[in-house]
Amino acid sequence: MTINELVGSVGLKPLSTFEDRDISGVFVSDMVSDVMAGAKSGNLWLTIQTHKSVIPAANLVDVSAVIITGGKEIPQETVELASKYSIAVLSSELPTFELVGKLYELGLGK
Amino acid sequence: MEMRIIKDVLGASVLGGEDRLGESVEHIYASDLMSDVLAFGKPYSMLLTGLATQQAVISAHMAEFKGVVFIRGKKPKDGAEQFARDNQLVLLSTDLDMFDACARLDESWKKEHHALEKGATEYKREEILLSRELCINGNDFTNAGLVSTQVKSILKKIGLDPKLVRRVAISTYEGEMNVVMHAKSARVNLSITPKLIEVVIDDEGKGIPDVQQAMEEGFTTATEEMRAMGFGSGMGLPNIRKNSDELEVSSEVDKGTKVQMRFFI
Numbered sequence: 001m002t003i004n005e006l007v008g009s010v011g012l013k014p015l016s017t018f019e020d021r022d023i024s025g026v027f028v029s030d031m032v033s034d035v036m037a038g039a040k041s042g043n044l045w046l047t048i049q050t051h052k053s054v055i056p057a058a059n060l061v062d063v064s065a066v067i068i069t070g071g072k073e074i075p076q077e078t079v080e081l082a083s084k085y086s087i088a089v090l091s092s093e094l095p096t097f098e099l100v101g102k103l104y105e106l107g108l109g110k
Numbered sequence: 111m112e113m114r115i116i117k118d119v120l121g122a123s124v125l126g127g128e129d130r131l132g133e134s135v136e137h138i139y140a141s142d143l144m145s146d147v148l149a150f151g152k153p154y155s156m157l158l159t160g161l162a163t164q165q166a167v168i169s170a171h172m173a174e175f176k177g178v179v180f181i182r183g184k185k186p187k188d189g190a191e192q193f194a195r196d197n198q199l200v201l202l203s204t205d206l207d208m209f210d211a212c213a214r215l216d217e218s219w220k221k222e223h224h225a226l227e228k229g230a231t232e233y234k235r236e237e238i239l240l241s242r243e244l245c246i247n248g249n250d251f252t253n254a255g256l257v258s259t260q261v262k263s264i265l266k267k268i269g270l271d272p273k274l275v276r277r278v279a280i281s282t283y284e285g286e287m288n289v290v291m292h293a294k295s296a297r298v299n300l301s302i303t304p305k306l307i308e309v310v311i312d313d314e315g316k317g318i319p320d321v322q323q324a325m326e327e328g329f330t331t332a333t334e335e336m337r338a339m340g341f342g343s344g345m346g347l348p349n350i351r352k353n354s355d356e357l358e359v360s361s362e363v364d365k366g367t368k369v370q371m372r373f374f375i
Contacts (some may be wrong), residue, residue, distance in 0.1 A: 031341075033343050056283065059262070
């Protein structure tokens, strides 16, 4: 499944400009070091962190997209930096738990 | 290993070939059976033997060895010394028995190899392909992560293995975040040689009183504010250790911390 396909199927709002790519699994964490240690290339990263430093971290571990859950407001500078690196920043109105359930149903957990 | 070192380690006397002691051997082979030497000995070796005859020296020469050490104070009588001289072999004699001689050589052999690996940076410094100096400002959360992003794109451009690039990027990021959270500023030196990538982060700041403790997973001195941003979970240095091939951390309280990480290509 690609990011663009995902956006339609679980109601995500794309905020940055990015290149569409394949998704390989999901990683959920709000601790950046945890993501650095555990996320794999191509993972979706679900987090409630919205500050700009999320973007370099996402870029370094090469996640396919950052999904910010709970309908949190995302600073413009975070979105701008993401666009600069072509990293997808997607916003979800759902709390993390519910979004994870939907992603799991879509087969992203397997 | 230099034959002079073998001589010193064994406290051996030189029976011949003193002018060749500066040459190195690549292996050491211990045996009293000359057919074994011929069958299994590798070129550029040193033979350790209790067989004090010309036959031992001839076998060593046939197997393209560089020298022979006679153990238990033995000295060959027949034409061995003459043969060694004619064929440019080093002859040594030690009072040690075979077991002690082998044990001592094994120990210093390992030490030498360890030192060589440790000194790899020094020796490889001569063939640096690329080096960059970058700066990190402490407490600058706005630009946090940009230096490691730069490092990543440099390595990516060179075309290095993506898995290796990832390990370097993650380690550099953790080092960078440590500077942002805890130090005033830092210089980052990235150097690349054909065999390794080295990242040195040298900061000015408060330093780490107990480096051992800082290396433990979960140990943190980060503020609530930093933790709320998802940083300071006490995984930084452990993450670097996990992702690098070599890590050295030295620190002086109220001066700063130096983190050196190496990655073998």
